[in-house]
Amino acid sequence: MPPPWKNPGTIVITGASSGIGAALARAYACPGRRLCLLGRNARRLEATAAACRENGAEVVTDQVDIRNAADTRDRLQGWDTIAPLDLVIANAGVSSGVLPDGTPEDWQTARMTLSVNLDGTLNTVEPAVDLMRKRGRGQIAVIGSLAAWRGLASCPAYSASKAAIEIYAQGLRGMLAPEGIAVNVVSPGYVHSPMSARVDGPKPMLLNADRAARLIRKGLSRNAASIAFPLPLAIGTRLLTLMPSGLAERILASFAFTVRTGS
Numbered sequence: 258m259p260p261p262w263k264n265p266g267t268i269v270i271t272g273a274s275s276g277i278g279a280a281l282a283r284a285y286a287c288p289g290r291r292l293c294l295l296g297r298n299a300r301r302l303e304a305t306a307a308a309c310r311e312n313g314a315e316v317v318t319d320q321v322d323i324r325n326a327a328d329t330r331d332r333l334q335g336w337d338t339i340a341p342l343d344l345v346i347a348n349a350g351v352s353s354g355v356l357p358d359g360t361p362e363d364w365q366t367a368r369m370t371l372s373v374n375l376d377g378t379l380n381t382v383e384p385a386v387d388l389m390r391k392r393g394r395g396q397i398a399v400i401g402s403l404a405a406w407r408g409l410a411s412c413p414a415y416s417a418s419k420a421a422i423e424i425y426a427q428g429l430r431g432m433l434a435p436e437g438i439a440v441n442v443v444s445p446g447y448v449h450s451p452m453s454a455r456v457d458g459p460k461p462m463l464l465n466a467d468r469a470a471r472l473i474r475k476g477l478s479r480n481a482a483s484i485a486f487p488l489p490l491a492i493g494t495r496l497l498t499l500m501p502s503g504l505a506e507r508i509l510a511s512f513a514f515t516v517r518t519g520s
């Protein structure tokens with residue numbers, strides 16, 4: 258049997274109602290593939306499902322808030338009993354940061370960001386691991402961000418949430434490889450989506466979501482430990498972590514941004 262990352266038959270994607278998640282669903286949609294799509298907005302989720310069905314995929318959808326661990330687990334378990342999950346992509350997330358009037362993010366918003374991006378990701382990954390462990394086979398991808406590689410003054414909680422899931426997934430990769438389960442971290446730069454549309458400021462090397470989805474799909478099919486793009490921005494961000502903090506902060510000041518609130 259080929260490894261699970263070669264041609265996953267059944268794929269779960271969280272946050273499939275918008276942006277990168279919707280583009281990933283479309284990128285994977287083809288005859289013979291079953292897509293299990295999660296989101297909250299039924300209308301947008303159904304629009305993604307319709308596009309995927311047009312491409313020949315079998316599609317099921319459900320509305321779940323990933324902050325609810327029991328609901329998320331129930332959904333994944335239910336789908337797994339119908340067709341074993343080969344690939345689970347924990348993509349759903351929210352952004353927050355300095356508001357357009359310069360007000361720093363409030364603590365409540367910071368906690369909400371951590372709750373969706375960190376707890377919500379764990380709520381997705383944990384049941385996936387439990388299910389895949391039983392058959393010693395599967396792949397789990399976590400959508401992080403280049404903003405995880407260096408704490409950004411424009412979005413401290415977002416940076417922290419993405420750093421936490423990146424490090425967690427790196428550890429899981431080593432822990433689960435002997436059990437036949439692959440774990441991958443995806444670290445995008447700026448990708449055109451409703452989330453990035455709420456960001457005001459420089460967005461160097463902004464990619465469209467379909468291109469980002471193709472890069473993610475390619476990396477996952479190779480079981481790459483880290484899928485970071487665009488490469489020049491990834492290299493630049495990595496270099497920032499090697500510089501004295503004062504210099505890195507001066508450089509980052511010219512890339513500062515604000516984040517408008519929205520759903």
Ligand SMILES: NC(=O)c1ccc[n+]([C@@H]2O[C@H](COP(=O)([O-])OP(=O)(O)OC[C@H]3O[C@@H](n4cnc5c(N)ncnc54)[C@H](OP(=O)(O)O)[C@@H]3O)[C@@H](O)[C@H]2O)c1
Binds near residue numbers: 275276296377
């Ligand atoms: N766009 C970028 O520049 C960029 C860069 C780096 C990383 N990322 C990461 O890529 C992922 C996708 O971002 P995007 O740009 O595609 O954003 P987006 O267009 O705002 O989509 C976010 C998705 O997450 C879902 N979601 C949010 N909160 C949820 C919750 N509590 N429960 C269930 N689903 C929830 C949304 O569902 P509903 O709309 O149905 O509520 C939506 O489908 C995120 O993890 C983001 O942090 C994005």
